[in-house]
Amino acid sequence: MAVADLAGARLRPVAGDRDRRARRVMLALIAVLGAVSVLSLGTGASGTSLWAALGKLARGEEIGLREEVILFDIRLPRLAMGAMVGAALAVSGAVMQGLFRNPLADPGLVGVGAGAGLGAICAIVLGAALPFALGDTLGQYLVPVAAFFGGWATTILLYRLSTSRGRTSVAVMLLGGIALGALAGALSGILIYMADDAQLRDLTFWGLGSLAGATWDKVLVAGPLIALALAATPFLARALNALALGEGPAAHLGIAVQRMKNISILTVAAATGAAVAVSGGIGFVGIVVPHLLRLITGPDHRYLLVNSALLGAALLIAADMIARTVIAPAELPIGIVTATLGGPFFLWILLRNRSLLDL
Amino acid sequence: MLSAADIHVDLAGAPVLRGVSLTARPGGMTVIVGPNGSGKTTLLRALTQDLPCRGAIRLDGDDIAYMPGWRLATRRAVLPQASRIAFPFTVLEIVRLGLMAAGSPPPPGRASDALARVGLAGFEGRFYQELSGGEQQRTQLARVLCQVWEPVGPDGARWLFLDEPVSSLDIGHQIEVMDRMADYAARGGGVIAVMHDLNLTAMYADQVILLAAGRCLAAGPPAEVLTDDLLSRAYGCALRVNTAPPAPATFLLPHMARRVG
Numbered sequence: 026m027a028v029a030d031l032a033g034a035r036l037r038p039v040a041g042d043r044d045r046r047a048r049r050v051m052l053a054l055i056a057v058l059g060a061v062s063v064l065s066l067g068t069g070a071s072g073t074s075l076w077a078a079l080g081k082l083a084r085g086e087e088i089g090l091r092e093e094v095i096l097f098d099i100r101l102p103r104l105a106m107g108a109m110v111g112a113a114l115a116v117s118g119a120v121m122q123g124l125f126r127n128p129l130a131d132p133g134l135v136g137v138g139a140g141a142g143l144g145a146i147c148a149i150v151l152g153a154a155l156p157f158a159l160g161d162t163l164g165q166y167l168v169p170v171a172a173f174f175g176g177w178a179t180t181i182l183l184y185r186l187s188t189s190r191g192r193t194s195v196a197v198m199l200l201g202g203i204a205l206g207a208l209a210g211a212l213s214g215i216l217i218y219m220a221d222d223a224q225l226r227d228l229t230f231w232g233l234g235s236l237a238g239a240t241w242d243k244v245l246v247a248g249p250l251i252a253l254a255l256a257a258t259p260f261l262a263r264a265l266n267a268l269a270l271g272e273g274p275a276a277h278l279g280i281a282v283q284r285m286k287n288i289s290i291l292t293v294a295a296a297t298g299a300a301v302a303v304s305g306g307i308g309f310v311g312i313v314v315p316h317l318l319r320l321i322t323g324p325d326h327r328y329l330l331v332n333s334a335l336l337g338a339a340l341l342i343a344a345d346m347i348a349r350t351v352i353a354p355a356e357l358p359i360g361i362v363t364a365t366l367g368g369p370f371f372l373w374i375l376l377r378n379r380s381l382l383d384l
Numbered sequence: 385m386l387s388a389a390d391i392h393v394d395l396a397g398a399p400v401l402r403g404v405s406l407t408a409r410p411g412g413m414t415v416i417v418g419p420n421g422s423g424k425t426t427l428l429r430a431l432t433q434d435l436p437c438r439g440a441i442r443l444d445g446d447d448i449a450y451m452p453g454w455r456l457a458t459r460r461a462v463l464p465q466a467s468r469i470a471f472p473f474t475v476l477e478i479v480r481l482g483l484m485a486a487g488s489p490p491p492p493g494r495a496s497d498a499l500a501r502v503g504l505a506g507f508e509g510r511f512y513q514e515l516s517g518g519e520q521q522r523t524q525l526a527r528v529l530c531q532v533w534e535p536v537g538p539d540g541a542r543w544l545f546l547d548e549p550v551s552s553l554d555i556g557h558q559i560e561v562m563d564r565m566a567d568y569a570a571r572g573g574g575v576i577a578v579m580h581d582l583n584l585t586a587m588y589a590d591q592v593i594l595l596a597a598g599r600c601l602a603a604g605p606p607a608e609v610l611t612d613d614l615l616s617r618a619y620g621c622a623l624r625v626n627t628a629p630p631a632p633a634t635f636l637l638p639h640m641a642r643r644v645g
Contacts (some may be wrong), residue, residue, distance in 0.1 A: 040509030062406030126470035264482055269470045270481065273434045278531065279457025279485045324471030 047328035050321060054335035061342045062108070066100050067180055068346055074157060077134065103239040106247070107345045108338040110304045111235070112298035113251045115337025116258055118311025119330055123265035124289045125199060128319070131312045132297040135202025137176050139209035143216075143300035144175020149227050151214045167303035169246050176298030184290055235358045236304055236345050247299040254296035255334060257288055264328040265289075307360050309367030310337055316374060385411050386431075386543065386574060391439035393423070393430050397549060400426045401437070410574035412590030413566060417579055419619050422595040424578045425465065425547055432462045432545050444540050452470035457503065459542035465551075467524050468547040469512050473524050475499065476508035482530030494533065498526040503560055517552040518579030525549060525561065535573025542610035546577040550584065562588045586610055586625075586634040594618055610634050 067075035078096055081088045114132075122130045132138050148171035183205055187198035217228060264285040267275035276282045300307070314337045317331055344363050349356040386408045393401040396431060401423045405406040408414040416424045430437040433448065436566045441448050459465070461482070469478065479495040499505055502522040507515075511517040525546075544565065550558040551583060558581075566588050569575045585592060585606065594601045596618040602609045609638040624640040627633060 041474035042473070042508070043477070128471065267481055269473065270467065270478075271464065272395065273432075274462070274464055274467070276434075276453060277432065277460075277462040278481065279456060281453055287518035319471060323471055323477065325477060 032267060042221070042341060043323040043325065044328070047322035047325065047332065048315075050318070051328060051332055051335065054332055054339065058108070058339040058342075059336050061339045061346075062104055063345055065104050065107070065342050065346045066096065067093065068350060071095050083374035098241070099239075099284045102241045102244050103236055103345065104240040104342060105244050106303060107236050107342040109244070109251045110307065110308060111333040111337040111341025112255060113247075113300040113337075114307060114329055114341070115312040115314035115333040116255060117293045117296040117300075119315035119326070119333040120258065120261060120265070120289050121293050122315055123261075123326055123329075124286065124293075126269060126271075127199070128316060129312065130199065132293055133308060133311060134174075134206070135199060136179050136204075136206030136209060137202075137294060137297045138301055139206040139213070140179025140182075141172040141176030141298050142212050142305075143209040144173035144178075145169075145302065146170055146213045146216050146228060146296055147175070147304070150220045153229075169243065169299075172302035173250070173298035175209075175292045176301060179209065180290055233347075235356075235360070237349075237356060237358075239303075243303045247303045250295045250299040254292045254299075257292045258330040258334075261285060261289055261292065262330055265326040265330075266324075305358075305360065307341070308364055309363050309371060310341060313367045313371050313374075314340060316371070320374070385443075385552060386441070386443055387575070388431060388441045389439055391427065391430050391437050391441070393426050393435055393437045395426070395435075400598055401430065403439075404595070404598070404600045404602065405439075406593055406603060408574060408576050408591065410535075410543070410555055411569060411572055412576065413569045413575040413588055413591065414591045415577050415589035416584045416593045416595060417582060417585055418595030418601075422597045422618070424595055427593075427595065428545060428547050428576070428578050432460070434462075443543075452487070455539075457531065458537065458542075459532070459538065459539060460545060461485075461528040462545040463524055463528045463547060463549055465547040466500050467520065472506050473512050474508065475504065475510050475512055475515070478512050478523055479526045479530055482527035485531045490530070490533065495526070495528055498529045498533075499523075501529060501564055502526045518554065520558060521549070521552050522561070529564075529568075532573070535568050535571040541574050543574040543576065545576065548580060551580060558584060582598055582610060582615070585637075606634055611638070631640065 040045045063075070075096065078092050100334070118131050121132055121135070122128055124130070125135075145168050152167050152171075160253045183198060183202055186201045186205075220228060243311045264275070264282075267278045267280045268282070268285070270278075274284050315329060315333050318332050318336060322328055322332065341359070342364075344366065345359050347357075348359045348362045351357060387406070389405050391401050391404045392399065404423070404427055406414070416427055416523050426435065429435040430439075431441055433441075443451070443456075443459060476499075478493055479498055482498070483490050483494060496505070496508060499507055503527050504519065504522050504526060507519070507523070512520060515523065528544065528546075532544065535542055537622060546565070550561050551567065562584055565577065566574050569590070579589075589606050591604065592606050593603045594609050594614060601618050602614050610625055612624055615625065621641045623636055625634050625636045628635055
């Protein structure tokens with residue numbers, strides 16, 4: 026709080042200026058993310074204590090192999106992946122909503138998620154039919170890589186579909202996205218019909234979304250893409266604010282509208298593709314997180330994007346903690362947790378703001 | 385100086401503007417008038433590059449098609465006709481958006497000053513979406529004023545392009561806003577506005593462009609363009625203009641055109 030107060034002290038607070046509040050929320054979210062991370066590292070089915078291990082390390086003692094594996098090879102990559110995926114889903118939701126000027130736009134809605142899903146399902150069902158050399162080289166990367174390319178291809182296709190003579194129609198993009206999503210869903214259905222029992226089990230767990238398979242390898246596959254996408258967002262913030270006025274007014278404010286649309290689309294494709302690839306379909310994060318933050322600190326993207334990343338990360342880490350402890354030693358797919366918490370919460374928001382919500 | 389030569393615009397295959405040329409000088413207000421469908425808004429949208437058009441538009445001799453957007457944004461601001469905004473921004477947040485195009489960081493109270501100039505002092509914390517149509521229009525005007533605050537900048541005169549700036553305002557606010565625009569022009573800026581109201585046009589315009597069926601019927605000072613003959617031809621009804629004492633100010637009453645049955 027102290028930093029925010031110092032930064033805000035020079036300006037007299039003006040009615041309608043929510044910058045100070047947004048900065049305070051940012052600091053609070055950093056603290057929450059830190060707390061949730063520590064809590065998540067300390068909890069798990071095995072009962073291994075983070076504090077005991079840290080205490081041993083502090084006294085210069087060796088920690089046991091079991092503790093080391095559980096903390097550094099199971100819980101830590103899982104924490105990293107939860108943070109990455111949560112941040113990626115929330116930020117790609119916020120960017121897409123800004124781009125479409127619609128609070129309900131979400132990568133899941135415009136078919137990017139479905140396209141990534143189709144890629145992953147292709148890999149699971151048809152992966153065995155690949156030439157041996159290719160399948161062997163890709164190995165465990167096959168599903169993530171296929172999902173990323175599925176999401177990316179859908180975005181490019183959607184973009185071509187809705188852009189003519191350098192102008193992107195938001196209406197065509199939304200409707201085309203729904204059609205592409207349905208098509209990807211149908212193709213996925215055909216593949217699922219063809220799948221054998223073992224593949225079906227894999228598919229079901231992938232489809233519900235889970236961080237259970239988190240490994241350092243997966244973190245390294247998805248990490249750079251997500252980092253790149255997050256790094257692009259500060260450059261988009263002002264442009265997305267201007268775009269809220271409409272494309273023409275944004276251009277008159279000096280925004281290179283077409284270029285910022287291209288960057289937004291690539292950002293969303295990279296973040297969503299990478300997140301879906303490693304974690305399957307985790308719903309509601311991309312739509313609930315930005316919406317909630319807009320209610321608290323307003324739609325200014327200079328804060329909304331950063332705060333979405335922080336809250337998305339914290340939320341997914343917390344959801345994962347619930348997923349792996351409520352029925353321990355078994356675990357729930359995290360998609361079930363986010364949907365059970367996110368669904369009713371989202372409905373409550375909708376009901377409260379029914380009159381304000383403008384499509 | 386802003387000049388447009390031989391502007392053609394086709395919308396959905398039909399010609400809307402058929403070779404309109406105009407020259408507007410800073411230090412005065414140029415008002416585009418004409419009946420519905422004559423191409424007023426289309427002309428303004430062509431001048432601001434919102435619509436693709438044939439013909440050249442030059443700002444102080446430079447073809448604006450080749451000027452980068454950020455530089456144009458420091459020279460001109462555009463008030464759109466109706467504006468729906470996507471997210472729940474406050475009035476202050478909307479007005480501040482105008483500041484992003486301004487080069488050097490403006491003084492902190494600039495947005496509130498702009499609101500005061502359009503008669504919206506104290507509206508900073510209100511939500512844009514909860515305002516009346518006229519208040520929204522004036523909020524947008526404050527945003528546009530923030531963008532080109534000083535009428536003359538280092539590169540020359542700055543320009544305001546206004547599409548029906550007073551269409552949803554009451555008469556008091558119409559006069560207030562038009563005075564503001566006239567003042568902007570008097571201090572060296574350029575103002576180009578599309579207007580419906582011929583009386584306000586007669587009161588405030590330094591140059592009137594009268595459009596009819598996509599062509600420029602007449603251009604010049606109000607007294608030369610707002611005549612019985614030209615207006616009756618443009619609007620397709622028998623209009624009679626009058627002058628009011630003490631100064632010879634043109635006005636017209638719709639009563640004169642009514643066909644009494």
